[in-house]
Amino acid sequence: MSKRLLALIAALLLGASIGSGGASGGTAATKITVFAAASLTDVFPAIAPGNAYSFSGSNAIAAQITNGAPADVFASANTTLPAQLYAAGLVEKPVNFTRNKLVIVVPKSNPAAITSVYDLANEGVKLDIAAPSVPVGAYTLQILKQMGLTQKVLANVVSQEVDVRTVLSKVALGQADAGFVYATDAKTVPGDVTVIKVPAWAQPKVTYAMAVVARSPNQAAAQAFIKSVLSKTGQATLARYGFLALPKPVQATTAGI
Amino acid sequence: MSSSLTRAQLFSRTAKGGAVLLVAGSALGQFVGTAAADPLPDGDLAYARLLVATELLGIDFYGKAIASHKVGPRLLKRLKLAHANELQHYQSVGTILTGAGFTPAGATDLDYAYPRGAFRSDGSVAKVALELETVMLGAYLGAVEGIQTAALTPVVARIAASEAQHVAYLSTIKGLSSFQAFPNPMTIQQVSNALDVYTA
Numbered sequence: 001m002s003k004r005l006l007a008l009i010a011a012l013l014l015g016a017s018i019g020s021g022g023a024s025g026g027t028a029a030t031k032i033t034v035f036a037a038a039s040l041t042d043v044f045p046a047i048a049p050g051n052a053y054s055f056s057g058s059n060a061i062a063a064q065i066t067n068g069a070p071a072d073v074f075a076s077a078n079t080t081l082p083a084q085l086y087a088a089g090l091v092e093k094p095v096n097f098t099r100n101k102l103v104i105v106v107p108k109s110n111p112a113a114i115t116s117v118y119d120l121a122n123e124g125v126k127l128d129i130a131a132p133s134v135p136v137g138a139y140t141l142q143i144l145k146q147m148g149l150t151q152k153v154l155a156n157v158v159s160q161e162v163d164v165r166t167v168l169s170k171v172a173l174g175q176a177d178a179g180f181v182y183a184t185d186a187k188t189v190p191g192d193v194t195v196i197k198v199p200a201w202a203q204p205k206v207t208y209a210m211a212v213v214a215r216s217p218n219q220a221a222a223q224a225f226i227k228s229v230l231s232k233t234g235q236a237t238l239a240r241y242g243f244l245a246l247p248k249p250v251q252a253t254t255a256g257i
Numbered sequence: 258m259s260s261s262l263t264r265a266q267l268f269s270r271t272a273k274g275g276a277v278l279l280v281a282g283s284a285l286g287q288f289v290g291t292a293a294a295d296p297l298p299d300g301d302l303a304y305a306r307l308l309v310a311t312e313l314l315g316i317d318f319y320g321k322a323i324a325s326h327k328v329g330p331r332l333l334k335r336l337k338l339a340h341a342n343e344l345q346h347y348q349s350v351g352t353i354l355t356g357a358g359f360t361p362a363g364a365t366d367l368d369y370a371y372p373r374g375a376f377r378s379d380g381s382v383a384k385v386a387l388e389l390e391t392v393m394l395g396a397y398l399g400a401v402e403g404i405q406t407a408a409l410t411p412v413v414a415r416i417a418a419s420e421a422q423h424v425a426y427l428s429t430i431k432g433l434s435s436f437q438a439f440p441n442p443m444t445i446q447q448v449s450n451a452l453d454v455y456t457a
Binding site: 087117147200202 | 301307362367423445446453456
């Protein structure tokens with residue numbers, strides 16, 4: 001088992017991992033608390049190492065913010081949760097900051113001999129997915145619906161998890177034959193899982209958004225954090241961890257498409 | 258379906274036919290939409306999404322081939338015709354999704370990848386085009402068999418015939434025979450796997 005996988009398991013055992021460092025991601029003086037999607041666990045501290053982070057399923061952290069948890073920034077693996085919190089006056093106007101793709105991971109030994117999404121419908125496959133309330137779980141259901149596989153594949157689900165990293169660790173440990181995770185998560189345990197592509201035509205649009213929490217006493221530092229993520233350096237770091245750039249506005253070349 | 262059908266006739270047919278509402282889709286009389294009251298099966302919608310993706314691939318490839326300026330005038334003329342055909346197919350198949358309340362994928366939703374040197378010459382363009390058209394033909398033939406909603410079958414079959422014309426022409430260019438008594442349909446999985454080769 002790789003050191004990366006052990007680290008991942010340790011983080012999961014500790015629950016929502018909260019870490020802090022010496023420098024600030026926002027301003028030089030103010031350390032902020034960022035509540036962020038579990039898939040951002042590795043990249044956010046790399047962009048801004050000085051802050052306190054709490055990583056979990058986006059739905060869980062949105063609920064915590066709704067209940068008054070002391071967060072300065074909310075970063076979600078979708079755009080709907082920040083939009084909901086914005087509508088409720090709990091966060092400032094959200095901004096999109098990166099994109100991702102879903103992949104299937106199987107244990108290195110691939111006991112169910114899975115080579116494509118369609119194999120997930122095979123009898124006896126043990127599939128692990130995130131709960132539908134978690135963005136990655138919702139995206140998983142979207143893929144299955146797009147491909148007309150919902151009934152057949154969901155019949156093979158043996159467990160639903162609270163976040164993407166739990167799906168990843170269970171597959172890596174061989175507790176499931178396959179799972180849907182973000183491409184960026186799959187990269188964190190390359191020695192323990194094999195990645196299988198989800199067809200491009202069935203990929204959901206996975207866009208991340210973040211916002212300053214309205215009650216935050218550190219508005220300036222929170223804004224500075226968001227600026228650092230959107231900066232060239234921040235975007236380059238996201239790219240280095242496998243995240244996708246936001247689409248640039250494209251001039252229409254073919255009418256109707 | 259003829260483009261001369263009146264709206265009343267369309268609705269009359271719908272009432273007689275039950276679930277599927279046929280609507281005039283384009284100036285050429287292709288249809289297709291569906292009534293929200295009785296949605297298409299997920300399997301049919303999956304086929305529609307896959308066919309939309311194959312058309313987008315064809316449109317992108319022909320667009321790049323035409324823009325490459327590496328193709329001779331004779332082939333170029335045919336590529337432009339094929340490109341126009343794929344655009345019409347895209348609009349027609351996309352209407353299945355819009356009729357069901359979904360937004361079909363657009364040109365910017367997929368990233369394409371072609372073999373190195375694909376746009377170098379008439380021969381290289383024709384080679385890849387033939388590969389793509391063979392997949393498209395197989396996809397539509399598979400859809401004819403696989404789609405459950407009978408009212409969708411005619412347009413899918415007509416598009417298959419169009420793709421077969423493309424295959425025939427490109428086969429001739431490559432010095433191959435495209436004559437087959439029963440060209441092979443592809444399963445949705447086979448088409449998806451074939452598309453994976455050309456999409457990032």
